[in-house]
Amino acid sequence: MSGESKIEDKIRSKLANRKQTNSLRVLRTESNIIDFCSNDYLGFAKNISVKAVKDQGATGSRLISGNSKQFERIENKIAAFHNAPAGLIFNSGYDANIGLFSCIADKGDTIIYDQNIHASIRDGIRLSNARSFSFEHNNIDALEKKLQQADGHILVAIESVYSMDGDEARLEEIVAICEKHKADIILDEAHATGVIGKNGEGLAQSLNLEVKIFARVHTFGKAMGCHGAIVLGSKDLRQYLINFARSFIYTTALSKQSLNAIESAYDKLKESDDLIEQLSHNISLFQSLLSKKLQSKLISSTSPIQCILIPENETVKKVEAGLQKKGLNIRAIMHPTVEKGKERIRICIHSFNTEKEIKMCVSSLEKLVI
Template identity: 50%
Template sequence: MKAINEYISASLAERKNKQSLRTLKQETSLIDFCSNDYLGFARSAELKSLYEHEVKKYPEYLLGSTGSRLLAGNDKFTEELESEIAGFHNSEASLLFNSGYDANIGIFSSLPQRGDTIICDQYIHASIIDGVRLSHATRYVFIHNDLNSLEEKLKLAKGRIFIAIETVYSMDGDEAPLKEICDLAERYNAAIIADEAHATGVFGRQGRGLIDELGLESRILARIITFGKALGVHGAAVLGSNQLRSYLINFARSFIYTTASPFLNHLAVKVSYTYLQTGDHQSKLIERIQLFKSKLDSHINSISSRSGIQALIVPGNAKVRESAKELQNSGFDVRPILSPTVPEGAERLRICLHNHNSLAEITNLCNKLNNIL
């Protein structure tokens, strides 16, 4: 016990010395420019009212699911929701998971096997990396969005080949060159698994995702969509064929060995999808993104992005931390991204724009950025 406690203390001390110690923070009164609530659904009074109206239709609902989907936690409502989600995203089937992390762990740990190859983008999400480690497949990493680097790794691949990408990357909001990756995948008989977490609700017809926007559904083996970002609720789903759905039910341990999400959570997902198909949510977000770009001085080094994620390069941990602190002192909740999370010299302010940000708030943020950067 003593040795373990010493290890814990030393590890935390090392993080603290490197100024990279993570701590939990409660909500603040600052203007939100850091959350993933791109469409403002999580705080939407209208969506909340729709949800409360729907709950009344199910007076006998249980607070908990009482078990895994394979035991007591499955019901008609959940399976009908999966069919609706699949239909909306132009997919043969979908399977719900408790989170995007669980979905990525589930598919990457169970589908690729020892002797297979997974080729991951350099900036792929940690949940995919963890799933890949559990798979025992050989893993290669290609330079972010670099097609030549990807092809080099494809030439080395053995067994069944999987390419792991995000369609919109969570750190910088930039997009994968999806059509070109599909061409390479088909040339080398590889299958693509694409995480659409930051594209769902933002890109495509009524928020169906970037793969929908480009008409590439039939060229992708599996899509991971999450509900905790633009949809404002919680959970995730894997989109794919009926066979893939059945495979995951049988082999994805993060699906098999966990208590299912409760009815109230699934109802919230259903209502959010209904709300997504009404109004002008996407055009409102586009207006805010365009305003931000137009008000920002040209000398500021920004990463090109059509998404709600706008990254501004501020080299040096001390400098970017100081800039974020000055913004927070002015009432804006903006967070710094430090090295080694990003390469040294590429530290940045990660700014998320939302429909709940007023045009005046965005203008004021840009004015402050123009003054301090």
């Protein structure tokens, strides 16, 4: 093949467009500046004690050589913690959502999802044969209108805590409306795991609604400080996913070291009431320090995710750069990740952030946000 491929021209053109619109994504290396951007809400990533193992790789998929008694013991342990009949571990939250949503609904079924749902769920829905509709974020009337248009088996996909806004699903109302229309709920608890509930069990359990939810997805890469995810539901759902979820079937299983980290994180979570309380205190402190100017730009949230709206990619990038210069690791969330005109600075509060750091964060925001 002589000359350069035409696809290279297309690649360069699309990258140039991203640069022109100030939306080019780039990787950054770890820095020593103050963490207000990671999902390590309880500091587990640096503080869980993990037993080292001799064997590093799982050697194959769980249907061939990668399964073990350890896998099944940990699945049962996590399912019991979350008051679920059964659970199946996936390699990541993305894999769990892709696998679940791509296989759970068939042609003639309907998936209805919140318009702010995570990209992994959107991608899973695209891979399914079901019809799909979005509804206006957290709008119960809009959800009911979509439910009235639905056919076949109906699934409603929502998140406990929305990753880009930080607000909670109106779960009690959504459960009631779904029961009325005989729809099943799939609840992504990624940003609620380890954060909501006395022991960080998640939103469904904190409201005693777990038995009303068809499937819950708890991920381990946020507050749990490690990697992987589990889909919780009935024993039949577990067996169904083993047979039909392609992201489970056709991938090498997690290593023993990863499983040790997951188990250690859950053991630590049971003894972390003080960390969860400190996290809640730090969130309240951050909000109490904000001026009326910043409060007017703040998206309402009681979770660790606190977002200040700063429209336009160029403007929000300048604020991000100013915060980084002040030693604060805070990131801008830009279009196309969020809707144009709703670009924002996303601050993640942690249990380990000190009062001095939080005051410094707020003071810097006051100076940089016009």
